[in-house]
Amino acid sequence: MYKHLTPALFGASLAISVMQILPDRAIADTPIDPTIPTAPIGESRSELARQRIVTIETRSGQGSGTIVRHVANTYTILTAAHVVNNLRNAPFSITTPDRQQYIVNPSDVKIAPNSIDLATITFQSDRDYAVAELGDSHTLARGQRVFIAGFQGKMLKFFPGTVVASSHQAQAQGYGVVFSSVDVLPGMSGGGLFTDKGSLIGINGKSIGTMTGYVNQSDSRSSPSPQPTHRIKAVSGLAIPIDTFTQIASQLSLDIAPTAPIPVSATLTADDLFITAQEKSEKGDYPGAIADYNRALAIDPKFLEIYFRRGIARSLTKDWSGAEADYTQAIAIDPEHPEVYLHRGSIRNIQSNWQGAKVDFNTAIYLNPNAAAAYIGRGFALCELQDCQRGLKDYDRAIALDPNSAEAYQRRAHAYHRLGNNRTAIANYVVAAELYQKQGKDIDYLNTVAKIKQLVKS
Template sequence: MYKHLTPALFSASVAISVMQSLPVRAIATTPTIPTAPISDSRSELLRQRIVTIETRAGQGSGAIVRHVGNTYTILTAAHVVSDLRNSSFSITTPDRQQYIVHPSDVKIAPNSLDLATITFQSDRDYAVAELGDSARIDRGKQVFIAGFHGKSLKFFPGTVVASSRQTQAKGYGLAFGSVDVLPGMSGGGLFTETGSLIGINGKSIGTTTGYVSAADSRDPKSPRPTPRIKPVSGLAIPINTFTQIATQLNLDIATTVPVSESAPLTADDLFITAQDKSEKGDYPGAIADYNRALTIDPKFLEIYFRRGIARSLTKDWPGAEADYTRAIAVDAEHPEAYLHRGSMRNIQSNWQGAKVDFNTAIYLNPHVAAAYLGRGFALCELNDCQHGIKDYDQAIVLDPNSAEAYNRRAFAYHRLGNNRNAIANYLTAAELYQKQGKDIDYLKTVAKIKQLVKG
């Protein structure tokens, strides 16, 4: 287990070799990611229209949008196929047939739009996606995201958060939430409830879970809490953006109402630009756009949650907490708002308030490791490390590769005077940090192990 550790850990690993009989917690296998609860007929309809794309750069997805003779056209995101380096790649169709595609069969959209088409020839009969009208997709509409993750085609339900009518950076004018977009799903389709293709999924937008990184906030040498980023929502390119430039890709596809570049800004437009600024790290700029959006549409309630995220990333903990409180006032069953507010309260040492928030977050969604991490931390600060350890156990069940969970559980054991279990958990945390390339966290954990071994 420890063969990848540096010599600095050798003496520590020897020192704990006697702990083979220790009741170290078992690590559960990663739970299967559930597919969306959609009907068999709808899932089959979507399944017949999505392909997987394998290039030297990795995996992506695409939607079949045209069939003429024996030539099929796939629409995908340009970044899926833009790094070909003059090499061929493969696509796999719904019937698991593989086709080799050459760079000459790929056309990249103009104007820096993150769109591309791929053509391939086949005598087989494949279904073609019906193109919808993305201009009719408004905020709050349910959509379905379809794409490949590994060899499995995944379907997830989501909700349109914003729909821009203006030309946005790289074409990303649709924001959707309530879904984690997995690696390999880029270029996949965004579908309506009736199965019409209204967008191409391209990228995830990050949000903070507000993890507290210090194992002991009472230790003046510990770093202040630092939020961690994980994707929880996504951006897609509206299908109307594609139909407007289809002729430039030598495709005869009916056009829709042109995307406007001069229409007055809407709250949705500003929401999209704020998301783009957040992705680039311009959180003050994102906050300014969110503020402007609220002056246009004060009832755009999702903005409070998103602005809270941006404020947390500028370390405006009280401002972020206030925004999450507004989001909860609007939607009392918003698990992420409770999760994030609990994190802000942990950072501000409001352990009891944090515990209450994490209790609610877990009640609303018991499958999020971050909620158990946050509550475990709060419980330990409330001198209840025994129950804190149980929360860390559950966090590890949900996320076996969470070095942070092992790190925190180690500290909880240390506070309870059980240094053997503390060292065992620190060793696992160190190994995970090293494998994940988190060198600073790795070295800090090594120092903790050496200190405990000497003590």
């Protein structure tokens, strides 16, 4: 990591004046809670999950688990295998909903066969803990409402979501369910995927998608004028269907009746191909992902999420027109999908269609007024339309929504520079550089420092 910005970098008097321009809160490491639900979650469902989810603490980190069985004084927890795969023969702890901590030995852990990312943990207690009701994941359907629960630190997180795809084919590590707009945060792995009525129908294990970063029209980031960018943050959660667990329960020494297996067809469904495309995209095989998306759309031409995800894959290969066409098709299917407008607006910024981008960001903000990225994108378009004063208001709003957005500070700095206010521009660049540094984005940090030095000399 690089050293913090100091008076030695800019000169003592300049550094002091820069820090006087912006209040201390601007560079504070303000935590943002990304789990604010987009739809209310009933208290009964929250409490239902709260009584069944445990925290798992090992030498390798934290995970979550769901209580699925109780016989005499023995409880069984179901979790993701990767949470407990690296115990190194060391005991670990679980914390139950009543904040009781239990020490567990590695001998009480059983890992699922065939590389399925599931494991069970048993512990002994004479206390009364609630047990999750196992649902039937065979009945999962695209568009079905679900909610996700798991711990991040000491806080139990809840996310509402919908099922995007459900596959009955053998998928990598058993991950056969994709649910939308959910980032399975560190610590939530092994938590539960529940139906709207509270039945456990899956175990969360990972997120898939490009969670950070952006792609530029140009590969150069050293230009004094920032290039329009397309931020790639569309994330899906993945879960292992609970029926996968019940089918192998006997191999984990559990007496749980398996659900009837669904006959596996040799013909792949659109959902199957969507999941394989997502896996390929995660590995950076965007052409392979696009090919699978194409095959899926041949089966189901109205699969909205595929147009959205294929648009992302195309943008990552810098096929701007193809990406824009996909986002447009997705909007035709569902005109109330704010993420699609956000992505199409970004693509239009890249193609210098500032007016079209502004319209898209207007719609994204109308549909989701708390989307900081939409204000950043619209601010950029407004500035290119020679209206940097209105652009500054958008950047201010973006920062109010996300004080840790280095990009918002960087773009606000550029707007101030275009308006001839270099002193305030430098102050914003300083904050952006500090944030990039804290976030480990070394290239962005160095490029921002270069901009600061350039303005200092001018």
